[in-house]
Amino acid sequence: MSAQAANHQANKPAFVHDLLGRSDYAIIGDIVAPGTRVLDLGCGEGELLEWLVANKGVKARGVEKSSARVQRAIARGVSVFQGDIDGGLADYPDQTFDYVILSQTLQETVYPREVLREMLRVGKRAIVAFPNFGHWRVRLSMLTSGRAPRTRIFPYAWYESPNIHFLTVFDFEELATLEGLKVERRYCLAGRHKVTLLPNLMAEVAVFLVTR
């Protein structure tokens, strides 16, 4: 996307329409260009891919660990592979996809750094959305309760949480720098609103578009 278009994007009203009930999906739906090749990691039941096929005419592929979710994704016509993201992309040749999406799953992977590298090996661009552990509610919850924080975006008890890595907006940016990645775009979201002020404190969810 051109700089002008990016500016236009930035000047849009702060309110984000949700897509399939999720504001990060709306951002991703916006980013993905029509007619491209998209791989969605941890694609669940394939709702986002189905939407991208119907509305953006993309060539869609998905990877999902849960058999039940894969079944529902395939039943809705999306080509999904049942497998693990950690180490599961090795078969794809380099630069197979225009976009590799990892939506709210990075914090669940065992080797997030390797996953990120693999995403940018098999894809030209990576779209990474994750819950921001730096959000003020998380900080406040931990500070006041003295226990593992539980908030709207981190609702699980520590012993049940699928999340095994906790990262903030700053943390991701640091890793991107460390990996020599270029942050093409960054969206910080709180509920249905974009956040520009103090994103690491105010964002519940962040969406990054990165390239190598």
Added chain:
Amino acid sequence: MIVECNTVRFDSLALDSGGTLAPVDVAYETYGQLNAARSNAILALHAFSGDAHAAGISHETGKPGWWDNMIGPGKAFDTNRYFVICSNVLGGCRGTTGPSSINPSTGCPYAMSFPVITIGDMVRLQKMLIDWFGIPRLLGVTGGSMGGMQALEWAVSYPDRVVSAIPIAATTRHSAQQIAFNEVGRQAIMADPDWRAGSYYGHNPPARGLAVARMVGHITYMSDDSMREKFGRRLRGKQDFGFDFDVDFEVESYLRYRGSQFVNRFDANSYLYITKAMDYFDLSSKHPSLAAALEPADSRFLVISFSSDWLYPSYQSQEMVRALRSRNCDVAYVELESNYGHDSFLVDVAEQSELVRGFLASTFEKAQ
């Protein structure tokens, strides 16, 4: 739905072994209607002991087809939408030319003079049938076990004729274990004095050998779990052991019954020839890698395996899927939870139906 089996004769078929078979009969059944665009045809491919009777009630035997729970109006392969064809494989004994067929040059059954055949030969013959129907492209080729191998062979040999392939509980090549079980079956048949080096036609067939072969087969089609559930250690019609070698356990009774039933419907020489074809099957044999072998494949793939299938374990499907992915093929894969072992694709079809239904609908839509 009462269905009839038809036969079509082709002049000759060139074989992988270098020989030619002439003429060749193919027994087939069809379900549903071919649409005007001839774009809704699906070829169902049967497993080792199957036949052309895949669905509906046979006019001849009154029995339902081997995949009647998957093929029919409103079912996964919905015959209100699709035209489904199933034919008996080359080397079979249910209407298609095989070792029990009469060799026109001698007037006697081929028996062991029948040429050794391959999965590739079976598929080449099926392609002649599809040409004969005037179908330019198959919407789908599908089958479980050996049927899945044929589906893969189709996708590789005739990529421009196959829109989608659905190999279920299958493999790209027979493993040592699979070959081993087949060899036990073959040896059981050939060790039966009634086998007479294959020339038993007009005499008693090698019923004991064939029954033992089938018993071994049945064990490999089930799972430890399903056998425990179905039989446990229950005794058959008695309170205590008989202290003899009659049937004690339910499982013995079941296997003996299955073995003896099989003899009535299956030719022992077909058993030898078809298991050999399966053992020879290796998509990658003439290529540097499996991925290279799959290079021509251009179809959409839906690959399904079953958690308790130890005869065609999931790793074999995963190997296939990984090779397809490395070629950036359009492939969906899932391992379904089932206790029924290799037989799952025939008996545990609720989830399989939903997958196939959705996959076919989206494939059909895209292909239009």
